[in-house]
Amino acid sequence: MTKRAGIYKTLSDEVRRQVRERHADRLPDIAGTVRRLREAKKISAAEVCRRSGELDPRTLNALEKGRIRNPTLKTLQALAQGLGLSMTEILSAAEGGAEPDFFAGGPQGAFHLDFPRQGLKIVSLTPLIHDFFCGKLILSPKVKIPDSMLNTPFPVYLSVLVGGMDVEIRGRGVTSMKEGDNIFLRGSLRHSLQNRSQRETAVLLLTAPSFLK
Numbered sequence: 001m002t003k004r005a006g007i008y009k010t011l012s013d014e015v016r017r018q019v020r021e022r023h024a025d026r027l028p029d030i031a032g033t034v035r036r037l038r039e040a041k042k043i044s045a046a047e048v049c050r051r052s053g054e055l056d057p058r059t060l061n062a063l064e065k066g067r068i069r070n071p072t073l074k075t076l077q078a079l080a081q082g083l084g085l086s087m088t089e090i091l092s093a094a095e096g097g098a099e100p101d102f103f104a105g106g107p108q109g110a111f112h113l114d115f116p117r118q119g120l121k122i123v124s125l126t127p128l129i130h131d132f133f134c135g136k137l138i139l140s141p142k143v144k145i146p147d148s149m150l151n152t153p154f155p156v157y158l159s160v161l162v163g164g165m166d167v168e169i170r171g172r173g174v175t176s177m178k179e180g181d182n183i184f185l186r187g188s189l190r191h192s193l194q195n196r197s198q199r200e201t202a203v204l205l206l207t208a209p210s211f212l213k
Helices: 006-022 033-040 045-052 057-064 073-083 087-094
Strands: 111-115 120-124 133-139 155-162 164-169 173-178 182-186 191-195 201-207
Touching: 006 111, 006 120, 033 057, 033 073, 033 087, 045 057, 045 073, 057 073, 073 087, 133 191, 155 164, 155 173, 164 201, 173 182
Parallel strands: none
Antiparallel strands: 111 120, 120 133, 133 201, 155 182, 155 201, 164 173, 164 191
């Protein structure tokens, strides 16, 4: 699997930073939550440990029995990997506020991040969940986002909402896109985006699963 880089990794790291800050003083008591999430997904404890790649079965057993009330962030990350969830989902569920099945948002989105040096803004229109990401890329006039910033192993869907842009594939094939045009590709395929207009270009971005973990 291709290593994430650029905007995808930066966004993911920012989410983790916010989770750390939110729970710096006290991690919620997750006794019972992990077992409930695991049983809801019909996954055995052994399978969670196998999928995590590093979680010790004894640690998981202690978590589910409440002997470990405040797991480390490293353990939470391993749990998230094993359960196929995000750390945010696990922590929210433990607090009694699991990610909603219904989310009504607005133009400001649920989360945003600016890359002023690159002339790029990203707005997440959906909650920060593992299964799906829907958001907007806002490119400054004439700016180019190189392939080094757009590397992700997940499928990517792009649709131009406002303005226009060129998509370069593997350093040679260029597709000019105007409002309403869309493209689907594997994120691991080397590609770059360039706003060819004198105004901001807004692009809808979908990935499934989300690159935010």
